[in-house]
Amino acid sequence: xxxxxxxxxxxxxxxxxxxxxxxxxxxxxxxxxxxxxxxxxxxxxxxxxxxxxxxxxxxxxxxxxxxxxxxxxxxxxxxxxxxxxxxxxxxxxxxxxxxxxxxxxxxxxxxxxxxxxxxxxxxxxxxxxxxxxxxxxxxxxxxxxxxxxxxxxxxxxxxxxxxxxxxxxxxxxxxxxxxxxxxxxxxxxxxxxxxxxxxxxxxxxxxxxxxxxxxxxxxxxxxxxxxxxxxxxxxxxxxxxxxxxxxxxxxxxxxxxxxxxxxxxxxxxxxxxxxxxxxxxxxxxxxxxxxxxxxxxxxxxxxxxxxxxxxxxxxxxxxxxxxxxxxxxxxxxxxxxxxxxxxxxxxxxxxxxx
Ligand code: 2NL
Numbered sequence: 001x002x003x004x005x006x007x008x009x010x011x012x013x014x015x016x017x018x019x020x021x022x023x024x025x026x027x028x029x030x031x032x033x034x035x036x037x038x039x040x041x042x043x044x045x046x047x048x049x050x051x052x053x054x055x056x057x058x059x060x061x062x063x064x065x066x067x068x069x070x071x072x073x074x075x076x077x078x079x080x081x082x083x084x085x086x087x088x089x090x091x092x093x094x095x096x097x098x099x100x101x102x103x104x105x106x107x108x109x110x111x112x113x114x115x116x117x118x119x120x121x122x123x124x125x126x127x128x129x130x131x132x133x134x135x136x137x138x139x140x141x142x143x144x145x146x147x148x149x150x151x152x153x154x155x156x157x158x159x160x161x162x163x164x165x166x167x168x169x170x171x172x173x174x175x176x177x178x179x180x181x182x183x184x185x186x187x188x189x190x191x192x193x194x195x196x197x198x199x200x201x202x203x204x205x206x207x208x209x210x211x212x213x214x215x216x217x218x219x220x221x222x223x224x225x226x227x228x229x230x231x232x233x234x235x236x237x238x239x240x241x242x243x244x245x246x247x248x249x250x251x252x253x254x255x256x257x258x259x260x261x262x263x264x265x266x267x268x269x270x271x272x273x274x275x276x277x278x279x280x281x282x283x284x285x286x287x288x289x290x291x292x293x294x295x296x297x298x299x300x301x302x303x304x305x306x307x308x309x310x311x312x313x314x315x316x317x318x319x320x321x322x323x324x325x326x327x328x329x330x331x332x333x334x335x336x337x338x339x340x341x342x343x344x345x346x347x348x349x350x351x352x353x354x
Contacts, residue, residue, distance in 0.1 A: 001053075004034065005060055012067045021071055028064050035061050102342045106211050106329060109317040110194050113213050116237045117192045120230060122215060125191040127177035129198070130157060133167045135176035139296040140254040148253055153200035155208075170198035173310055175254060178216045182297035187304040188219040194313070207326060211313035218289065218299060218306035224259070227286055227307035235263050235283075239320060241275035247286075255287025255308060274319055281319070284311035 008028045015021045029035050039057050042050050103111075114124055142148045155170040171177075177193035194213045202208050217226065228245060235243035244264040252258045261284045266277020274281070286309035291301035314329055321340050323329075328336050 001056055001060065004038075005063065008064050009067055012064070012071050015071055015075070018072065018075055021068060021075065025068050029061055029068075035064065102337050104329075105317050105321055105323070105337070105340065105342055106313055108342070109313050109320070110211065110213070112238060113194060113234075113313070114192065116234055117215065119237075120190075120233065122190045122192045122217070125177050125181040125193045126195065127171075127174070127180050127193070129171055129196060130168050131171040131176045133169055135179055136169050136171050136173075139179045139293065140175050141290050141292045141296075142253045146253060155198050155200055171195075172199055173197050174212050174214045175308070175310070178214060178308065179293075179297045181216070182218070182294075182299050187299045187306075189306075190217045191215070205326065207314075207330065212310060213313055214308065214310040216289070216306065216308045218294070218304050220304065222306040224257070224288060224307065227288075227309065230307075231261060231284070231286070231309065236275075238316065239274045243275040246280050250285065250287075252285060252287060254290050254293050255285075256290045258285070258287035260285055261309070271322070272319060283315060283319075284309050286310070 008024065011024050012021065015024060025033075027033055035057060038053075039061075042054055042057070045053060118124075136154075137143070137146075137149055154172055157168040157170075159165075159167070174193035174195045174197060177195065178191060181191050181193070182189060192213055192215045195211070196209050197212045198209050199206070200208060215230070217230070224247075228247065232243060232245050235245065246262040246264070247259040248262065250258045250260040260282055262280035262282050263274055264277065265275070265279050265281045266273045267279050268277075272281065286307060289306050289308050294301040294304060314326060317323065317329075318326070321342075323340055328340075
């Protein structure tokens with residue numbers, strides 16, 4: 001009996017896990033376990049033998065059962081301790097740095113413009129940034145000898161010796177996109193062409209790449225009056241307040257007549273406010289598309305007419321968000337973006353609201 005006890009107490013003490021413990025329980029006190037079998041043998045004993053063996057077996061059974069229960073608790077505690085060791089968390093550690101990013105203000109303004117013009121029925125057209133000089137100049141009524149070609153400070157692509165294809169340029173405006181759109185879909189057409197344009201010009205107010213949006217509406221009887229309405233509607237939606245426009249006669253080779261467009265503003269304490277006051281700020285060029293341009297794009301000028309306009313996006317982004325220096329757009333430091341109130345989670349919405 002003592003041997004039996006020692007065997008089980010020792011085995012229970014060194015059981016590695018609950019499964020081993022269960023196996024021991026079955027072996028010792030299970031229905032066909034060693035102790036149960038011994039209890040069954042009590043019947044064959046003499047009353048005297050039974051009197052000592054009975055209580056001893058019962059006591060052994062109790063002892064083993066409580067050893068099993070104690071070991072089970074010890075195993076569970078050990079398992080919990082192990083988890084607590086492995087899964088601890090130091091809540092006093094500083095948080096991990098989050099990567100921060102933001103949609104560039106120019107991209108946001110592009111989105112805003114796209115949304116506002118979309119409301120007025122304009123689709124977005126896109127095209128190559130490296131253009132054939134026919135699309136960038138000739139189709140726009142700017143022939144080879146025209147001073148505008150020189151004025152535009154064009155970047156020409158390198159040509160290998162013997163390559164006699166027509167010159168390619170970095171587009172100086174997004175007008176070629178609209179020429180391509182007219183060739184592809186003909187008239188009537190209403191598109192805007194947002195995109196990067198390039199001119200070899202670099203100083204306080206010019207960067208060699210700048211973002212532009214051009215617009216084009218061609219139909220049977222589109223007029224300058226429609227142009228004025230579309231632009232006032234656009235600026236009012238973009239700045240979130242009624243904005244008057246002023247047209248001044250101008251000249252572009254691709255429009256006739258041509259007009260420079262100013263928006264109403266006030267100048268006070270060195271800051272510009274759009275949509276109030278008696279001052280004017282030049283923001284875009286526009287006009288009625290020249291018949292030669294329509295013809296070059298495959299649109300019959302005796303049947304169709306319309307307006308076009310072009311504006312720099314950096315200018316109107318600076319005006320809306322109070323950014324004083326063009327160079328901020330090319331800064332990779334996010335602090336200035338935060339300073340002007342741009343954050344990663346702000347997404348442009350319709351009608352100029354942020
Ligand atoms: C400016 C002036 C302008 C256009 C762009 C245009 C496009 C086609 C036909 C005719 Cl396809 N015109 N675009 C017209 C007038 C002015 O831009 O100062 N932009 C910054």
